[in-house]
Amino acid sequence: MSIVTTSTPSSSGSNQGMHASADRTARRCAETALFMRDHVLSLASHDLRSPLNAIHSWAYVLDRKIDTNDATAQRALEGIRNGVDQQVKLLESIVDTTRAETRTLALNRAPFALRPLMDETIGDVRDALAAQRNVALELDASIDAQQLDGDRERLAAALWLLVTFAVEASASGATVALAARVDASAFEATVTWPPAPAALTDAGLPHVLEKFAREQATHPHEAGRISWVLGLCKRVAEAHDGAFEQGEWIDGQPSTLKLRVPLAGA
Numbered sequence: 297m298s299i300v301t302t303s304t305p306s307s308s309g310s311n312q313g314m315h316a317s318a319d320r321t322a323r324r325c326a327e328t329a330l331f332m333r334d335h336v337l338s339l340a341s342h343d344l345r346s347p348l349n350a351i352h353s354w355a356y357v358l359d360r361k362i363d364t365n366d367a368t369a370q371r372a373l374e375g376i377r378n379g380v381d382q383q384v385k386l387l388e389s390i391v392d393t394t395r396a397e398t399r400t401l402a403l404n405r406a407p408f409a410l411r412p413l414m415d416e417t418i419g420d421v422r423d424a425l426a427a428q429r430n431v432a433l434e435l436d437a438s439i440d441a442q443q444l445d446g447d448r449e450r451l452a453a454a455l456w457l458l459v460t461f462a463v464e465a466s467a468s469g470a471t472v473a474l475a476a477r478v479d480a481s482a483f484e485a486t487v488t489w490p491p492a493p494a495a496l497t498d499a500g501l502p503h504v505l506e507k508f509a510r511e512q513a514t515h516p517h518e519a520g521r522i523s524w525v526l527g528l529c530k531r532v533a534e535a536h537d538g539a540f541e542q543g544e545w546i547d548g549q550p551s552t553l554k555l556r557v558p559l560a561g562a
Contacts, residue, residue: 314423321424324456325504328528332509335527344383352380401535403447410483411439413452414476421459428502429495430468433459437476444483445560446536454532454540458487458553461526464505465513465551467492482538484556491551517542526553533557 355376362369414437426433444451455474462472472489495501496510503510509525517523522530522542533540538557545551 317420317423320420320452320456321504324420324453324460325506327453328457328525329506329509331528331531332506332524335530336524348380348383351376355380401450401531403450403535405446406448407443407445408448410442410444410476410478411437413448413455414439414474414485417452417455417459418474420456421463425460425502425504426463426472429463429466431463431466432471433463434471434473435476436473439476439478442478442483442559444557446557447532450532450535451557454529454555455485457526457529458485458555460504461513461523462487462489462551462553464503464510465489465491465493465496467495478559481560482556482558484554486555487553488550491545493545529553529555 355373359373362373364370414435418433418435422433425431459472459474466472466489470490470492472487475486475488477484477486493514496514497507505525509523513523513525522540526540526542530540533555536557538555540556541552541554543552543554
């Protein structure tokens with residue numbers, strides 16, 4: 297069954313419902329920023345440790361080659377080792393400590409219906425951004441009463457970010473489609489849209505994601521890596537023993553974001 301929601305906000309929703317949607321959006325934005333910070337620090341930790349490990353290994357090789365009676369060379373080696381140790385301690389004290397808040401992603405698992413979550417996601421993104429951007433949202437969900445045993449709040453945040461990011465990267469008049477499927481063992485959500493990267497940094501358009509996050513998303517990312525702002529989607533999927541994928545942006549071709557998680561918890 298396919299439902300198409302236009303870019304016009306629903307006039308039937310109560311003020312209470314609109315306030316609830318606005319509160320969820322504010323919370324989602326804060327969560328997105330928190331997990332983006334965590335993702336960036338994780339990358340920094342990894343990318344800095346690799347060369348430090350290499351320096352440490354080469355220092356060991358040099359130690360075996362250099363004359364032990366050469367005082368100058370021995371002082372140089374000691375300086376290299378001390379420098380590596382200081383950098384590692386810096387990573388541990390600043391980077392790793394800062395990440396402690398989200399290092400272990402606790403899940404509050406319970407069975408919940410998937411279809412209401414899809415409808416809520418579309419409604420929240422439409423009201424917060426899509427309507428203002430004249431971007432239509434389309435929901436194609438062959439889901440009736442299926443349930444997923446997982447953390448509804450975490451998955452709601454991930455789905456919201458999938459659709460919001462696509463709207464942020466869409467031109468006026470575009471359509472963002474959310475397709476939801478359930479097979480024998482997993483739930484899969486795929487967002488497809490015609491990307492317009494320039495929209496991410498257009499100051500004349502309304503936005504909900506942080507400027508820094510939107511600007512970084514316009515840069516090419518290395519194979520296997522995702523835009524920093526989508527760190528929450530990756531963490532939530534992996535915490536549920538699932539996976540998250542970000543498709544490439546190719547001129548003239550639709551782009552995709554895909555999240556897949558098992559229906560039943562481990």
